[in-house]
Amino acid sequence: MMRIDWRKAATFSLALFCAAGLAAQGGAGGAGIPTPGGATPGAGPSQSAPGGGVPDRSGGPFTGAATREGAGRDAVEAFGRWLETSGEVSRFLPVRYRLLAAAVPAIEAGAPAEAFRIRLREAAAKGASPETTADALEADAARWTALARLIGTDWPPASKSAAFYVSAALAMRNGIELEAVAGVAAWARAEKSSPERAAAALTAAATLRAAISLSPAEAGRAALAVAASRLKVGHFDDLVELAERAARSGLSPFLFLAALESTFGSGEGLEDLERRLFPQVFPSGR
Amino acid sequence: MKQDLREKPFGRDPERAARSAEAIMARVRALGAPDRAPAVLAFPAFVRSRAVRYVAAAALVAVLSSLATLAVIGNGSSAQVRFVLEAPEASEVRLAADFNGWTGEGYALERDVSGTWSITVPLRKGASYSYIFLIDGERWVPDPATHQVLDDGLGGGVSTISL
Numbered sequence: 006m007m008r009i010d011w012r013k014a015a016t017f018s019l020a021l022f023c024a025a026g027l028a029a030q031g032g033a034g035g036a037g038i039p040t041p042g043g044a045t046p047g048a049g050p051s052q053s054a055p056g057g058g059v060p061d062r063s064g065g066p067f068t069g070a071a072t073r074e075g076a077g078r079d080a081v082e083a084f085g086r087w088l089e090t091s092g093e094v095s096r097f098l099p100v101r102y103r104l105l106a107a108a109v110p111a112i113e114a115g116a117p118a119e120a121f122r123i124r125l126r127e128a129a130a131k132g133a134s135p136e137t138t139a140d141a142l143e144a145d146a147a148r149w150t151a152l153a154r155l156i157g158t159d160w161p162p163a164s165k166s167a168a169f170y171v172s173a174a175l176a177m178r179n180g181i182e183l184e185a186v187a188g189v190a191a192w193a194r195a196e197k198s199s200p201e202r203a204a205a206a207l208t209a210a211a212t213l214r215a216a217i218s219l220s221p222a223e224a225g226r227a228a229l230a231v232a233a234s235r236l237k238v239g240h241f242d243d244l245v246e247l248a249e250r251a252a253r254s255g256l257s258p259f260l261f262l263a264a265l266e267s268t269f270g271s272g273e274g275l276e277d278l279e280r281r282l283f284p285q286v287f288p289s290g291r
Numbered sequence: 292m293k294q295d296l297r298e299k300p301f302g303r304d305p306e307r308a309a310r311s312a313e314a315i316m317a318r319v320r321a322l323g324a325p326d327r328a329p330a331v332l333a334f335p336a337f338v339r340s341r342a343v344r345y346v347a348a349a350a351l352v353a354v355l356s357s358l359a360t361l362a363v364i365g366n367g368s369s370a371q372v373r374f375v376l377e378a379p380e381a382s383e384v385r386l387a388a389d390f391n392g393w394t395g396e397g398y399a400l401e402r403d404v405s406g407t408w409s410i411t412v413p414l415r416k417g418a419s420y421s422y423i424f425l426i427d428g429e430r431w432v433p434d435p436a437t438h439q440v441l442d443d444g445l446g447g448g449v450s451t452i453s454l
């Protein structure tokens with residue numbers, strides 16, 4: 006019989022898996038789900054995360070700052086080259102210097118350059134004019150600069166950083182305050198929750214704000230309550246629909262938020278919130 | 292010689308050992324045991340090499356692990372999401388989203404006889420996604436079937452979905 010050295014085989018397999026995992030991470034910045042047509046989904050070039058890609062844990066603050074600065078400079082240069090040469094965003098060549106000027110401080114602060122690429126691809130897909138795109142990117146860059154300075158470069162991990170920053174900008178553009186975004190990020194980091202959940206909570210809070218006219222401060226509280234709740238991300242949209250139903254029945258945004266915080270804060274779920282909001286429909290409680 | 296063997300309790304006279312082994316083999320041959328080696332030892336030399344054995348074992352482990360991973364994925368970490376748009380006048384509709392790099396490449400919707408366009412996309416659960424529909428390559432609209440439309444900063448709206 007063939008003799009197999011299982012210990013060495015297991016070591017070899019582990020090495021194979023690590024290599025496969027690294028290859029997969031480097032290739033796909035997006036969801037990594039196969040497309041229905043068989044095309045390669047999203048992502049494009051792998052993210053050159055400034056600072057966030059390789060967190061500096063070895064040296065002192067000076068070494069870390071120097072490393073981040075170097076990584077940021079590299080990322081800025083790579084982004085500039087991409088702006089000049091990429092066919093997919095060639096329509097934005099007339100405003101490339103505005104785009105680059107907006108991106109430099111954000112990338113140097115630790116925002117991922119890939120977030121700019123994602124937004125530019127979105128603008129290209131929508132056929133947005135160069136001026137409108139530059140305006141939008143300048144506003145996003147300001148948000149990302151401030152956010153990166155608040156949450157640092159160690160979180161989210163490099164492979165998920167761009168998606169989080171894009172979602173954070175979407176939330177801030179739609180009325181969630183910077184401090185609330187940073188608060189949700191700090192919660193996710195402390196609780197080891199996923200950046201995807203944090204981003205989804207921010208998006209849900211922005212949608213809630215639009216749906217029932219929450220104030221920015223209230224929407225920020227809602228974001229944290231939703232993120233920290235035991236609700237699955239898949240139920241966040243149901244929460245927005247419940248809020249709309251509550252608003253239609255005459256409940257004020259303030260009371261809805263109070264019920265939301267009270268319910269989720271005590272570890273209860275969406276059905277419990279519905280019971281509190283509509284006691285006439287569920288008279289017997291549980 | 293005997294003195295040596297006594298000093299080494301586990302020592303053995305090589306001539307006696309050879310005779311004993313020969314006698315055992317003679318008895319085995321008398322029982323009709325086949326002269327040739329078992330089939331497993333008849334593989335070519337390269338199959339018996341150590342490297343090939345390691346690769347074979349590694350491949351086995353990899354296949355088993357992949358099957359386990361697929362089982363986990365199949366158990367609910369992704370969802371089939373159907374995107375639908377009523378656009379009878381359109382000649383082409385694509386789904387552009389953050390999960391496909393906003394290109395719409397490979398995400399053409401299919402039209403039914405009533406002019407309803409649809410596509411089913413596998414998406415990972417535990418995240419929210421942004422998307423729009425690109426009509427005839429020049430006009431884009433958020434999903435009219437959902438209220439969850441946010442300002443995209445580019446002069447329009449973007450639909451979101453949480454999974």
